[in-house]
Amino acid sequence: MSRQPRERPADYLADWGEREALAENMVPIVGALHRRGVCVQIYNRSLVNRSSIDIMKMHRFVRQIERNELSEFESYSLLLALKDLPLRPSVIDLGxxxxxxxxLAAESPDLEIDQGAWLREQLTEVIGEAGEVPPPRDVVIYGFGRIGRLMARLLVEEGGSQLRLRAVCIRKRGAPEEDLIKRASLLRRDSVHGSFRGTIRIDEELESLVINGNPVRFIDVDGGPDSIDYESLGISNALMIDSTGVWRDRTGLERHLKCPGIDRVLLTAPGRGDLPNLVYGINHETLGDGEKVVSAASCTTNAIVPLLKIVHDEFEVMHGHIETVHAYTNDQNLTDNYHDKSRRGRSAPMNMVITETGAASAVAKALPQLSGRITGNAIRVPTPNVSLAILNLELGRPVDRKTVNEHLRQQALHSRYSSILDYTASPDAASTDFVGSHYAVALDSQATIAEGQRCVLYAWYDNEYGYCWQLFRMAQAILGVERLKLPADRV
Structure with missing residues (x-):
């Protein structure tokens, strides 16, 4: 699409007011569609539970993606037409x-387009009587640390009619009522990601937190992962998300499957032994129906594998070294203290710490074609969240910066990778800009270096929330509740 700059409004404030009113009118329509199982997005950014200002910012964001203005005047009329269509549960990208x-209107200015008919043509695959929406699948979280709490937020906020958080397994400390109060506080407040968007009520009798109206049982698992009868709590065929990292092999994680009510297990850390390590969007479709226990690999593996896959498919990666500048994590110390790994015992907020990473070796599990071609190392730095991966690659043919960036931009916008790969062209981008990103990785195109067959890519990733989004997508895939996204990708 060629660039079509919008005419300067005669009155900026009046123009803003009109567009704000349209965005306000969008909110209830988006909500009504959501209750029908239809999620409305603008370039992979959900409009569900967003304010009118959030929606306006999403429209403005499209300018740097498509290099064209997107106005609420155009999108609102399409949303009105969308509302009246008989849509089955799906994900619709309004942007x-x-x-x-x-x-189409610019190419044929004299053509009168029936928006309803045009939308029916674009959305043929999801047009028809919706029927009864199947009940959501049960999910249980084992562990309530950084990843466990963010997954709880995500499942409640985004699970909709697909995933339902039913229980959280913890080791209770102190009196039950005091423990619940502490758990509610930890879920409600987060120094990195801000306050929880919703309400939390404590139900002491049921030993539950009622989160946005969703009762979530908090279960003491002092007896181990195979000690709970979940079916007795009304939980059935559930996915267990183990966020403790205590058990990483098949034998340890299969203990969850001994519990009535648990059907599948997803590990939120790199798996060991013969455990499948899957990266959503890259190799998750290799998951067999009979595989009950899988790993979602690490946050860094989820960040670098999509880029390596895309670059290798187009330019061929001959060799490469990955350096991750990684935010410190819970296993490090505030001040110098004992740690079983070299250097990790040094004070996290006072030092940059060189350490090892398993992400490079994990690449071979997700991308066997790159086995033996990638090395890696990591530097832990004094920042609590958002990390940076630096990919220094030798390619199979000469490239230039513009070619590499444009290929990655197209893949980020219009390919099957658009939900996991972000792209920024901002010359002022810094790490805090990516806190809360729902992408696995975001390419910083301004930092790309390409000369001859050598290419260096810089990519940001929220090692907490972005990783949790990958877990969320993986959970949808494992339980078979992914919804068709339209319009179809163009690349």
Whole structure:
């Protein structure tokens, strides 16, 4: 689509007011569609539970993606037409639909386009009587640390009619009522990601937190992972998300499967032995129906593997070294103290710490074609969240910066990787800009270096929340509740 700059409004404030009113009108329509099982997005950013200002910012964001303005005037009329269609549960990208509709109107200015008919043509695969929406699948979280709490937030906020958080397994400390109060406080407040978007009520009788109206049982598992009868609590065929990292092999994790009510197990850390290490969007489709226990690999593996896959498919990666500049984590110390790994015992907020990473070796599990070609190391730095991966690659043919960036931009916008790969062209981007990102990784195109067959890529990733989004997508895939996304990708 060629660039079509918008005319300067005669009155900026009046124009803002009109567009704000349209965004306000979008909120209840988006909510009504969501209750029908239809999630509305603008370029992979969900409009569900967003404010009118959030929606306006999403429209503005499209300018740096498509290099064209996207106005609420165009998108609102399409949303109205969308509301009246008989849609089955799905994910609809209003932003992409609007851009395509604008392009058609620009190419044929004399053509009168029936928006309803055009939308039916674009969304044929999900047009029809919706029928009864199947009940959500049960999910249980084992562990309530950084990843466990963020997954709880995500499942409640985004699970909708697909995933339902039913229980959290913890080791209770102190009196039950005091423990619940502490757990509620930890879920409600987060120094990195801010306050929880919703309400939390304590139900002491049921030993539960009622989170946005969703009762979540907090279970003491002092007896171990195979000691709970979940079916007796009304939980069935559930996915267990083990966020403790205590058990990383098949034998340890299969203990969860001995519990009535648990059907599958997802590990939130790199798996050991013959455990499948899956990266959503890259090799998760290799998961067999009979595989009950899988690993979602690490946050760093989820960040670097998509980039390596995309670059290798187009330019061929001959050799490479990955350096991760990683935020410190819970296993490090505030002040110097004992740690079983070299250097990790040194004070996290006072030092940059060189350490090892298993991400490079994990690449071979997700991308066997790169086995033996990638090395890696890590530097832990004094920042609590968001990490940076630096990929120094030797390619199979000469490239230039523009070619590499444009290929990655197209893949980020219009390919099957668009939900996991972000792209930024901002010359002022810094780590805190990516706190709360729901992508696995974001390419910093301004930092790309390419000369001859050598290419260096810089990529940001929220090693907490971005990783949790990968876990969320993996949970949807494992339980078979992924929804068709339209319009279809163009790359």
């Amino acid at each position: 992409q639909l609007t851009v395509r509709h604008m392009a």
